Amino acid sequence: MKFTPLDVRHQEFPNRMGGYERSGVRAFLNDLADDLEQQLQQHQTLLERVAVMEKELEAQRQNEDEIRRAVIAAERISHELRENAAREAELMVAQATTERDGLLREIESRRNELEAGHQARLSALDAAFRGRFADLERDHHALILERERAQAQRLGELERAFSEQHAALTTRLTMARQEYAQFLSGYRALVASFSELAARHAMPEEPALPVTSLPAGPVETGHAADAHDPADAPEPAPLLGHTLVTAGALTPDAEDRPMRVEAQQFL
Incomplete structure (x- = not known):
């Protein structure tokens, strides 16, 4: 049975002979009620504190659980993060390895x-060089043949031109010899006629002209000189002094005046 301070204060005891003093009992009850009330207040305070602490403990427990x-x-x-990181690292390593292998295969x-293109290019360049070199050799050989042919043709033309010129010069030389022989014959006849005229009309007081001789033949140069030997031409007869009768001596009055004779030397 629980007693409250109010129960203690209003507690009544029966009256008997030889019992306790009322005032003392009442004072004790009042003190007891005060003390009980104080104890109850403290107990209530402690209960409240215990409740608060239990709440705090529960909160701490909840926090601890959390x-x-x-x-x-x-x-x-x-x-999980370590496992995920390990898996991701393994995946990254595997992916990097795969990419590396792919890059290596692509690079290879x-x-x-x-290398194949380089070898093909080298082969093409070598073939082009050989073909070009063969073309150049053929062109060079053709040029040499063409030059030799042109030289031979030019040499033939020069030989033909030389032969034609030599034949023409030989013909002209032969004609010149014939003309010279004719001229020499006419000249000799003319000299003979002049000698006769000079003998007929000679003047004693005039000195005789110096004896001259005609050249043996025309002066020749080059191949014409080789084709003609001056020793083969006939030598003209030496001329004695002669005179040439001028046109004035043959005029009608030539008998009335002395004959004018001009001395002429024929070269």
Whole structure:
């Protein structure tokens, strides 16, 4: 049975002979009620504090549970992150390895293509060079043949022209010899006639002209001189002094005046 301070204050005891003093009992009850009331207040305060502390403890427990759950979640997340990071790293390494292998294969293929293209280009250049060199050799040989043919043709033309010129010069030389022989014959006849005229009309007081001789033949140069020997031409007869009768001596009055005779030397 629980007693409250109010119950203690209003507690009544039965009256008996030889009992306790009322005032003392009442004072004790009042003190007891005050003390009980104080104890109850303290107890209530403690209960309130215990309730608050229990609430705080519950909150701390809840926080601890949340922290524990957070730590567990963090550990799980960290483990998952480590596993994910490891898987991603493995995937990245595998992808990088695959890309590296692909790049190496592409580089090798590109290198093989470049080498094949380079070899094909070298082969084409070598074939073009050989073809061009053969064309140049053929052109050079053709030019040499054409030059030799042109030289032979030019030499033939020069030989024909020389032969024609030599034949023409020989013909002209022969004609000149014939004309010279005719001239020499006429000249000798003329000299003979002049000698007769000079003998007929000679003047004693005039001295005789110096004896001259005609040249043996015309002066020749080049091949014509080789074709004609001056020793083969006939030598003209030496001329004695002679005179030439001028046209004035043959006029009608030539008998009335002395005959005018001009001495002429024939070269």
